[in-house]
Amino acid sequence: MGKIRSHIVYKTKKYKRNTQLSFIRNTNEDSASSLYLCAMKIGILGGGQLGRMLLQAAANYQVDTYVLENDQDCPAAHLCHHFTLGDIKDYEAVYRFGKCLDAITVEIENVNVDALEQLEKEGVKVFPAPSVLRIIKNKILQKQYYQQNEIPSAAFVVTHSKDDLQKHTDFLPAVHKLGEGGYDGRGVQLIGTAAEMEKGFDAPGVLEKMVKIDKEIAITVAIASTGELKLFPPVQMHFDQDLNLLDYQLCPAELTKSVLWKAEAVAQAAAKHFKSPGLFAVELFIDADGNVFVNETAPRVHNSGHHTIEGHYSSQFDMLWRIMLGYPLGNTDAILPSVMVNIIGANGFSGPAVYEGLEEVLKIDNAFLHIYGKKLTKPGRKMGHVTVLSQEKQDLLHKANKIKNLIKVRT
């Protein structure tokens, strides 16, 4: 196979030892088998629950893991080989963190993209490509991306300020989305009438025409560096209207065949036009006529894929490692249907977290508990999740409700 081997000196930092180990590295990067000869060094920007679950999955492979996060008590800090304290939004911090890595991925879009672009130029593989992050982290660019690529999404206008927003009363009812910085329901405002226009953001954003949503689903698309592409089955989301936080999600979503095919085609197109390997969680609206619209895309592991850990042959976390390590894509099929419930910090409580009801949840014989290890709770904070597996939809819904009522995160 014409393997070329060279020695690379490798130094671990964590235990401050002085010994150096040298490993054989195959420099023939076209060959997937090169990856078997040494551990790739792969970093994650962000150390929250997504990083935590990525690192749980990483331990099934031979890979040296790195995390950059400005909180050394973050959920992922203790699960990596090398933890670096630093700000993922800071150019220097991201560049220094990434420059000795083979590959890098993100847990959140809100990272320093300039640094990632420089790293990409210097040969570090970035999942997704920095160009994708640049588009997705700005809701204006993201909407324009869908428009340019003829991917169905709600009609929109770009708004530059609150004054500007007032010009578009003809668009109501609509959703105003902040261009940059929104996350988990923040930076999104429903505007039903002209009188409510003042609730909009006084900063660049998009005003999207309200879609009459019949169903809200998400499809995760996995794209390998080879171009190989696989779709996870769609999940159906049910949201808490107050916080705009996920209430529970069901997999597979209940769709007619024609809607399923449309949704899969739209999700695939939404991910493919980025021309980047990676994992893409495409959130879709379906209206009463069966029309499919992209809501938004997360180019990374995502809350909508947590059920895949136990419910699917390859989880979203396993899949991203396969993509980054150059392995074949995994099997996205469900082992069993599932429901996933987020564990959310209760309203009115901020401080050291106390979990009530865990014991009762742990008695449910087809439930899988995940606590993210965050020391502090606050209203709406994602503190964990529970997945239930069952052939019976009624069993899934019954347990999801039971779990939601049992678990309370307080102080």
Place this chain on the structure above:
Amino acid sequence: MGKIRSHIVYKTKKYKRNTQLSFIRNTNEDSASSLYLCAMKIGILGGGQLGRMLLQAAANYQVDTYVLENDQDCPAAHLCHHFTLGDIKDYEAVYRFGKCLDAITVEIENVNVDALEQLEKEGVKVFPAPSVLRIIKNKILQKQYYQQNEIPSAAFVVTHSKDDLQKHTDFLPAVHKLGEGGYDGRGVQLIGTAAEMEKGFDAPGVLEKMVKIDKEIAITVAIASTGELKLFPPVQMHFDQDLNLLDYQLCPAELTKSVLWKAEAVAQAAAKHFKSPGLFAVELFIDADGNVFVNETAPRVHNSGHHTIEGHYSSQFDMLWRIMLGYPLGNTDAILPSVMVNIIGANGFSGPAVYEGLEEVLKIDNAFLHIYGKKLTKPGRKMGHVTVLSQEKQDLLHKANKIKNLIKVRT
């Protein structure tokens, strides 16, 4: 609920930070809910693949994890909150490691039991109790334990030396087992004829009458501190005759109902008489007449339970955390039948490991790969495993064979 709360100052060591965080701790230890108020500190003696998989499962809970091992590159080192370099067989190392922990468990029996007994006296919870380790780490005491508790196991005599061994030719064909220090097929010698007696060990051991084995199975027994007890379904083992290493294991084992009940009763008795909470992997022989004999017991997570990670609702690793954290026991039911194949270092190769055939294995759509991250391979070393899930036994056996032929660990 009459909770009494006190503040405990907690300091992390790993990142050498200076900040101190104080957490609320419930000192009412009788209440399981006390465990939800703060993270328990739990240590593992040993940092191999069992520790690695324990720590992958630990990240589903709120627990501060500690590992003691004399190799800072060991498979578990990077997955814990606090890694301590030290010898698990050394009194001082084990005592110092354990004295500030809430609970401690082992990855291997060959640890310093004196230190664990002292820690137990000082209130550290040890899983399993040190008295169990004292019995199990010595094959003579282990056989006497089965005998005293009327648990069926092969007839035996205690032998003190090679000279002593010669007196028992009437016992042949037999198996000679070294009293202390055997592991993974080492310290076990088949003796068919008087001429072969010289292959025996010149140290204290047991000579066991050969059982005509029809089937070899293992049953993992989980015992909570409350006395709650659950059995995992039996797995059937197929061994490589040359290395006495596991070839593949199938779950559930194919047993008649009467043999199943007998095996479950024997496994339960073998574990219960230790009078200790913990996880017990009971290895059993079944002869052609359906008689069941205990071969030996491992009071810990064990190779025979690896398939439970994907194949069962609660894995053996999840189950041990539930036991240590005072949670209800998990559901031992299988989600699907499974086969597990160990990935073993090939004969004739010692040095930095190269994995051949991983890519082909990763294409198998119902296979789950686990690489343990050991830098160095040697003949017979456990380097990883693969679990396959399927409703079809033929699919399981076909894939097990395929995987065994595909994967080679060389240098």
